[in-house]
Amino acid sequence: MSAPRTPSGDRLGRLLNLVPYLLARPGILISEAAADLGVTGKQLREDLELLWVCGLPGYGPGDLIDMAIDGDHVTISHDAGMDKPLRLNQDEALALVVALRMLAETPGIGTRDSIERALAKIENAAGDLAGAPVAVRLPANQKRLAAVRAAVESGHALRLTYYTPSRDESTDRVVDPMRMLMVGGFNYLEAWCRRAEATRLFRIDRIDAFTELPEPSAPPAAAVPHDVTGGVFRPGPELPLVTLRVGRGGRWITEYYPVENVVRDGAEWQVTMRVTDLGWAQRFLTGQARDVTVLGPPELLDRIRAQATTALDQYATPAG
């Protein structure tokens, strides 16, 4: 994206929009217009004052932008030729066109038809700039996703059988659905979990089964949606820290999981990461044996050694 514009540039852009905006809405409440335009009522009044002294060359009474302010309502009576907004610039066209393509591609979206019609119209309005060199393909599938979405839209509580990899268990729980999300290529149901008494994100591909309950979904006031802008898993300082030495073939871990630190020293990197559960760390890290050596904490090392030794004992007698 281009460099952030100057405050005066932002204001100029807003002012060029303001006349056509008000022209399309005669008698609009100043507070309503301000909320719609994302400015304070005071800022909007200052903008109007400024426009009041602008106009066509000559700058006589019939040339200036004119408006009637009746209490809290405003009506433009002379637009001085500023009756249309400026066309979309390259960045605006890109941001809107690509976002609509994303929406149209998002699996489980019910209103694909409206999105595609909107996209066609925006592309038409953007003219030459519509050909954004950006293509989007999000994970397809998904009968499960469509089914969960339909259940969420029905407004009922759901009983889920959900697999939690950190504890390696499938559990049944009743949840009050809040919304469906797509983050980093995965689909999630965000819901109030009555068992955990907290808001939880459930990855759709880990919902092994669900049933719609007759009772309505009723998330309590305490059910606050997660801020997922930084990713779904954001390990906190309370989680155990694991130190690894990873060979080339295991370096993908540093791209896939949030890691605390990477020391790139030679072929083997030393990686520090936080994990929700040492059991998960043991299952996952021992699965990477050829490329990962655990350096700590000591209890994880002990656990890996003990588990691997006992596991190997199972094979002491030849397969029968």
Add this chain to the structure above:
Amino acid sequence: MTAAAGGLLALRLVSRTRTERLVNLVICLLSTRRFLTAAQIALTVPGYEHDPSDPRDHEAFQRKFERDKAELRELGVPLETGTASIFDQEPGYRIAQREYALPDILLEPDEAAAVGIAARLWQHAGLAAAASSGLAKLRAAGVEVDPQATLGVEPVVTVDPAFGPLTSAARERRAVTFKYRVPEVDEPSTRRLEPWGVVCWRGRWYVVGHDRDRDATRCFRLSRIVGDVRAGGPSGAFEPPAGADLISHVAHSSGPIARTGRATVTVRPGRAAGLRRMAAEVTPGPDGDRLTINFGDVDWLASRIAGYGPDARADGPPELRAAVIQHLKELIVRHESPAVSA
């Protein structure tokens, strides 16, 4: 009043006067069909008053006018340059209404709702600002957007810093240079690419184009680009192949995995839920539950089974059993002596 506050106030006054002058400049240039020279504009638009016979004053005006033109162009105002007649030497300026104005756009309420939701999708500050200023223009064109509207699924989209420079370069068809780090390789390498376009595939961003050094089509993951993307050379330096399907270049290698192997794995009662989920069949047996798992890659399945330690035992086929044993042995060797951390 403190000096700082006085300075702020002065700045505000300047900025207000400047904005006012710019609005008047736009109105003036929109209303004229003739090209107006800088001198004619200075005589008309408030804020440009100066004495043309005083060289310093005149130079100050010219600088001011240049800055104003740059600001309008930055905002996307299409300033045309030309001369009013063949006898004129001085360049003149005007804004063609047809080029300036957003074409008429009529959105149905459901379409407007979709645009409103799309504009909220970006988490990236630059794209978010661009989307909301685009939306403001649509509102100014009379489109009513319901800020409360939602769709069934909300996508949360993050983009890598290289997104902006790469989309610009792809649009302008300029070659780019960047440093690229692949995890398996120690040092980042410098790549020279003719970018055809950017692709979002399964939540990750890629750029596809012609790699000038490899002389072949390549795609690069944006998150692996280290540092700045530098565009070099002229615009229009290349032509992407007609009808290129960018997604196919990113997606071609990730077809469905053929699971032709059939494994038998015994798991302890109530344990190894992750393996149970993979099973095509589960039969209770004397020493635990017997799972049948269809698999494609022996090593992959062996590593998963090894991760479950004594909770899981590979019974067959023999190559799976051997792979699990090998895996466990390596694991013990690697973790045998307490590792000395660097």
